[in-house]
Amino acid sequence: MKNVTIKDIAKICGVGVSTVSRAINDNPGINPATKERILKVIDENNYVPNNSARNLKRSESETIAVLVKGINNSFFSPMITEFEKIIQEKKYTFVLQRVDQNQNEIDVAMEIEKEKRLKGVVFLGGYFSHSKEKLCKLTVPFVLSTIGMTDLGAKKEFASVAVDDEGESFKIVDYLCSLGHKKIAILAAPEYDESIGKLRMEGYKAALKKNGIEFDNNLVFELIDGNDRYSIKSGYITTKKMLKSKAECTAIFAITDAVAIGACRAIWEEGMKVPENFSLAGFDGLELTRYYIPSLTTIRQPVEEIAKETLRMLFGMIENKEKINENVVFPGKLIIGESTRGI
Amino acid sequence: MKNVTIKDIAKICGVGVSTVSRAINDNPGINPATKERILKVIDENNYVPNNSARNLKRSESETIAVLVKGINNSFFSPMITEFEKIIQEKKYTFVLQRVDQNQNEIDVAMEIEKEKRLKGVVFLGGYFSHSKEKLCKLTVPFVLSTIGMTDLGAKKEFASVAVDDEGESFKIVDYLCSLGHKKIAILAAPEYDESIGKLRMEGYKAALKKNGIEFDNNLVFELIDGNDRYSIKSGYITTKKMLKSKAECTAIFAITDAVAIGACRAIWEEGMKVPENFSLAGFDGLELTRYYIPSLTTIRQPVEEIAKETLRMLFGMIENKEKINENVVFPGKLIIGESTRGI
DNA sequence: TTGTAGGCGTTATCAA
DNA sequence: TTGATAACGCCTACAA
Numbered sequence: 131m132k133n134v135t136i137k138d139i140a141k142i143c144g145v146g147v148s149t150v151s152r153a154i155n156d157n158p159g160i161n162p163a164t165k166e167r168i169l170k171v172i173d174e175n176n177y178v179p180n181n182s183a184r185n186l187k188r189s190e191s192e193t194i195a196v197l198v199k200g201i202n203n204s205f206f207s208p209m210i211t212e213f214e215k216i217i218q219e220k221k222y223t224f225v226l227q228r229v230d231q232n233q234n235e236i237d238v239a240m241e242i243e244k245e246k247r248l249k250g251v252v253f254l255g256g257y258f259s260h261s262k263e264k265l266c267k268l269t270v271p272f273v274l275s276t277i278g279m280t281d282l283g284a285k286k287e288f289a290s291v292a293v294d295d296e297g298e299s300f301k302i303v304d305y306l307c308s309l310g311h312k313k314i315a316i317l318a319a320p321e322y323d324e325s326i327g328k329l330r331m332e333g334y335k336a337a338l339k340k341n342g343i344e345f346d347n348n349l350v351f352e353l354i355d356g357n358d359r360y361s362i363k364s365g366y367i368t369t370k371k372m373l374k375s376k377a378e379c380t381a382i383f384a385i386t387d388a389v390a391i392g393a394c395r396a397i398w399e400e401g402m403k404v405p406e407n408f409s410l411a412g413f414d415g416l417e418l419t420r421y422y423i424p425s426l427t428t429i430r431q432p433v434e435e436i437a438k439e440t441l442r443m444l445f446g447m448i449e450n451k452e453k454i455n456e457n458v459v460f461p462g463k464l465i466i467g468e469s470t471r472g473i
Numbered sequence: 474m475k476n477v478t479i480k481d482i483a484k485i486c487g488v489g490v491s492t493v494s495r496a497i498n499d500n501p502g503i504n505p506a507t508k509e510r511i512l513k514v515i516d517e518n519n520y521v522p523n524n525s526a527r528n529l530k531r532s533e534s535e536t537i538a539v540l541v542k543g544i545n546n547s548f549f550s551p552m553i554t555e556f557e558k559i560i561q562e563k564k565y566t567f568v569l570q571r572v573d574q575n576q577n578e579i580d581v582a583m584e585i586e587k588e589k590r591l592k593g594v595v596f597l598g599g600y601f602s603h604s605k606e607k608l609c610k611l612t613v614p615f616v617l618s619t620i621g622m623t624d625l626g627a628k629k630e631f632a633s634v635a636v637d638d639e640g641e642s643f644k645i646v647d648y649l650c651s652l653g654h655k656k657i658a659i660l661a662a663p664e665y666d667e668s669i670g671k672l673r674m675e676g677y678k679a680a681l682k683k684n685g686i687e688f689d690n691n692l693v694f695e696l697i698d699g700n701d702r703y704s705i706k707s708g709y710i711t712t713k714k715m716l717k718s719k720a721e722c723t724a725i726f727a728i729t730d731a732v733a734i735g736a737c738r739a740i741w742e743e744g745m746k747v748p749e750n751f752s753l754a755g756f757d758g759l760e761l762t763r764y765y766i767p768s769l770t771t772i773r774q775p776v777e778e779i780a781k782e783t784l785r786m787l788f789g790m791i792e793n794k795e796k797i798n799e800n801v802v803f804p805g806k807l808i809i810g811e812s813t814r815g816i
Numbered sequence: 817t818t819g820t821a822g823g824c825g826t827t828a829t830c831a832a
Numbered sequence: 833t834t835g836a837t838a839a840c841g842c843c844t845a846c847a848a
Contacts, residue, residue: 133825135824135825136826136827147825147826147827148827148828148829151826151827151828154826155827179825179826180824180825180826182825182826183824183826183827184825184827185826186824186825186826187825187827187828188826188827
C-alpha cells in the first residue's frame with residue numbers, strides 16, 4: 131500500500147496541490163466549502179502530511195528541543211514537565227530528545243537543529259564535558275541547564291542556569307557539623323569526575339574546613355563506576371562497603387538522594403538505624419525524600435524556577451537575536467528531615 | 474550564517490554532489506583519497522547532513538519507534554533500557570517518542586511513520602483506549618507492550634505482550650488472604666478506569682471470592698483523579714483519607730508500588746507501622762521496593778522478558794512481512810518482602 | 817571513479 | 833480563490 135501524498139489528495143479532489151496545502155495549514159484565502167471537502171477526503175484516506183518534507187521546505191519553525199542524557203533520572207522528571215508546560219504556553223513545539231550515553235550531545239543538537247529548524251536548545255543534565263570550541267559550532271541559541279561545570283572559564287562563555295552545587299553542598303555539610311558531627315563520611319563520585327561530583331565534594335571539604343574538621347580520606351567512599359553511579363543500588367553497595375570497613379563516623383553525606391536511600395537500606399540491614407546510628411543527608415530534593423521513612427534531610431533544588439529561568443534566557447536570546455552569557459545560580463533549600471539529628 | 478549543504482561542500486572540494494554523498498555514506502566505489510579530502514572539508518565547515526532531506530529521499534530506514542505515554546513513570550525505565558539495547562544489537566535505530574497526555578498515540582505513530590519511514594512501532598504504557606478501527610489505520614507493524622486492555626475483543630486483533638494483571642493481582646491478594654487477612658482494603662483506580670486499574674481490581678475481587686471473603690465497597694479507596702493517580706503522592710493522600718474513615722482492615726493492596734510507598738508514609742505519620750498494624754502489598758516490582766524500609770511485598774513484572782518478547786514479535790512481523798496477533802501473557806513473580814506478615 | 821539530473825512530499829511565489 | 837511551478841537538501845540511477 132503506497133503512501134498517500136498531497137498529490138493524491140489533490141487528484142481525488144480535483145484541485146491543485148496548493149489548495150490542499152492551504153486546507154491543511156489553515157491558510158486564509160481558501161473557499162470554506164472546498165476546504166471542508168478536502169479535509170473530508172483527507173480524513174477518509176488517512177492522509178498524514180510528511181513532516182520530513184515539511185521541515186525541509188520550511189525555513190524555520192517554532193520549536194525548542196530539550197536534550198537529556200540519562201532520561202530515567204527522576205530528578206529530571208519535574209523539570210521536563212515544567213519545560214513542556216512553558217514551551218507550550220509560548221505556542222512553541224516541544225521536542226524531548228534523549229541522548230544516549232555514548233552519544234555526543236552537541237552532535238545530536240546540530241543534527242536536529244538542521245532537521246527540525248530549531249529555534250533553541252536546552253541541554254539538561256549533570257554530566258557535560260565539552261570543549262568551548264565544539265559548543266561554539268552550534269548556531270542556535272542554547273542554555274545549559276542544571277549542568278555542573280567545573281571549568282569556569284568555559285562556563286562563562288555560555289548561558290547557564292544551575293544550582294550552586296558547591297555552595298549548597300557546603301550548606302548541608304555545615305548543617306551536619308552544626309548538629310555536632312565531627313566524623314562525616316561522604317559517598318562521592320569517582321575522583322576523575324569533573325562535574326557535580328567534584329563540585330559537591332568541594333563543598334563538603336569547605337564545610338569541614340570552616341568547622342575546623344580535618345579532611346579525612348578514609349571517610350571518602352567512592353560510588354560504583356558507571357552510568358548508574360548515582361543510583362540507589364550504587365549507594366547501597368558503597369555503604370555496605372563502608373560499613374564493612376569499620377570506618378568511624380556519625381554522619382554520612384550522600385551526594386544524591388538516590389544514593390542516600392540505598393545507604394539507608396544498607397545501614398538498616400546491618401542492624402543499625404538512621405538517624406540513631408548515623409545521620410544521613412542527601413542532595414536534590416526528589417519527591418520521594420518527603421515520603422521516605424525517615425524523610426530525608428536534603429537540599430531541594432528549585433526545579434520549577436530553574437526551568438523557568440532557563441527558558442526565560444533562551445527566549446530572550448531567540449527574541450532579541452543576541453547571545454547571552456549570563457550564569458544564573460540558584461540557591462537550593464535545606465530541607466531538614468528525619469534522617470539527621472544532633473549528636 | 475547560511476546553512477551549509479552538500480552542494481557547498483561539493484563546490485569547495487571541486488567535485489560533484491554525488492561524490493560527497495558517497496563519502497558521507499561510506500559508499501564503496503570512491504577514491505579513498507578524495508573521500509578523505511571531502512571528509513576533511515566537511516569537518517572544517519561543520520557540515521551536518523539534513524535528516525529531513527535524507528528521510529524524505531529514503532524509501533525506508535531501519536528504525537523502530539517506542540512510544541510512551543507518561544515517560545516519567547519509573548516502571549518504564551528498565552524496559553526502555555532493554556528496548557534500546559536489543560534494537561541496537563539488531564543494528565536498527567531506536568527512537569524514543571514521548572506522547573503527551575492529550576495527544577493520541579496513534580496519530581503520533583502515523584506521523585513519525587511517514588516522517589522517519591519506520592519499520593515498526595512499540596506502544597508502551599498502561600492506559601490505552603483506542604478503537605480497533607483507528608489502530609487498523611496504522612500500516613507499520615506494531616506491538617502493544619504492557620498495555621492493560623479490558624476489551625478482549627479488540628485486543629485479540631493485535632500483537633500484544635503484557636503481564637496478567639488480573640491473575641497476578643489475584644495472586645498477591647490471595648497471598649494476603651493466606652496470611653490470615655480477612656479485611657483487605659484496596660487503593661484502586663477511579664471506577665471509570667478501563668485499563669490496568671480495572672484488571673487489578675478484578676483480580677482483587679476474585680481472590681476475595683476464592684477465599685470466601687465478601688467484597689466490601691467500604692474497603693475500596695479511590696486514588697486521586699488525574700495523570701498522577703498512580704503516584705506516591707496519590708497513595709499518600711488516599712491512605713490518609715482511608716485512615717480518617719476508620720475503615721477496619723488489617724491489610725492493604727495498593728495497585729501500584731508507588732501508591733504503596735505513599736501509603737506506608739501515611740500510615741507511619743498516623744503513628745502506626747507496616748507490617749505491624751497493616752500488611753501492605755504493591756504491584757510492579759520497582760527497583761525501589763527492594764530498598765525501601767520495609768521492603769515491599771509486590772508482584773515483579775518481568776520487564777526484560779516483556780521487552781524481549783515484544784521485540785521478538787515485532788521483528789517477526791517485520792522480517793516475515795505478515796501480521797501476528799498473538800497475545801503473550803507473562804506471569805509475574807510474587808516477591809515477599811517485609812511489608813506483609815501473618816495475622 | 818566521478819558527475820548530471822530527476823525526484824522524494826511539501827510550501828511559497830506568482831499568475832491566472 | 834485557485835493552480836502551476838520552483839525550491840528545500842539529499843540520494844541514486846545513469847551516463848561519462
